[in-house]
Amino acid sequence: MTKIHLENEEEILIHHVQKVQNYINYDALQKREKGYIQQNIESILKAKPDEFEDIIVKAKQNHLDKNRLKRAFVGGKDCGGSVGYSKFSSKGTTTYNAYDLAQKLKVNVCPYCNRNYTFTIKDKNSKSTRPDFDHFYDKGTHPILALSFYNLIPSCILCNSRLKSTAKFSINSHLHPYKESFNDYAKFKLKILDSKFFYDEKGFDLKLETTNPKAEKIKEDFALETLYDEHKDIVLELIQKAQIYNESYVDELFQKYEGTLFKNREDVLRHITGGYVEDGDINKRPLSKLVKDISEELELI
Secondary structure (H helix, E strand, O other): OOOOOOOOHHHHHHHHHHHHHHHOOHHHOOHHHHHHHHHHHHHHHOOOHHHHHHHHHHHHHOOOOHHHHHHHHOOEOOOOEOOHHHHHOOOOOOOOOHHHHHHHHOOOEOOOOOOOEOOOEEOOOOOEEOOEEEEOOOOOOOHHHOOOHHHEEEEOHHHHHHHHOOOOOOOOOOOOOOOOOHHHOEEEEEEEOOHHHHOOHHHEEEEEEEOOHHHHHHHHHOOHHHHHHHHHHHHHHHHHHHHHOOHHHHHHHHHHHEOOOEOOHHHHHHHHHOOOOOHHHOOOOOOHHHHHHHHHHOOOO
16 A cells, blocks of 8 residues: 655645535434534544544534435435435536546555556546545445545555455554555565576565554455465566666666666666656556565665
């Protein structure tokens, strides 16, 4: 899991909070509930991850009915029609919607797996695609957070619908992409099995190691070690490149092509490895964390 870094985060947040309030079905709430939500709606929609639990506790303390909250915040066929998140996420919604949010976020690689692109395309010919929005706190259990900015995680369909599915996430049990980076707590490691590892994938195992409980839950719930085992071909190429591109060869390439092909040494390393090698850049291209971790172990970078 990579941390989400946004340009103009505060501007995007404020715009989201203003616009999504139009999707809340206040008529589904009792008068007392409606008053509470109207009084606290801004803090609910802009709540930081560490504030989610407090919102949930206060909703219970104020006896807000979960089914009415679903009809107000989630919508859908069983929850009061085209309102709430159901309308916000609809492709046919012409005002501010999930496509608009995804375009503003510019999260182009799934932060959960770092394996799949999540580009947003919305053109005049109705050929549109966008990342899924995973509800970190699921909207069925916690409908009051269904439209909250930091509870909407842009992700690939595999992570959101197939792997996470009905798993229950919380700030106490899992790393949150707006708050923490999996890169700080887990590393891909090689386990050499025999001398064939230079030319045969069967000569090594690929492990994802962590001692952090929250990182371990991310690893388990998204089956990351199993998924990345399918990318051993990338690792084998890195093993071979580490034998070819020693430090002096990298320096030679940089000196030869500086100012024409490469503006700095990092450009050379990205050309060699096929991935971004700086911590802050691994969310720019799929598999960059794998590439970075293994390249470091092999002393390729």
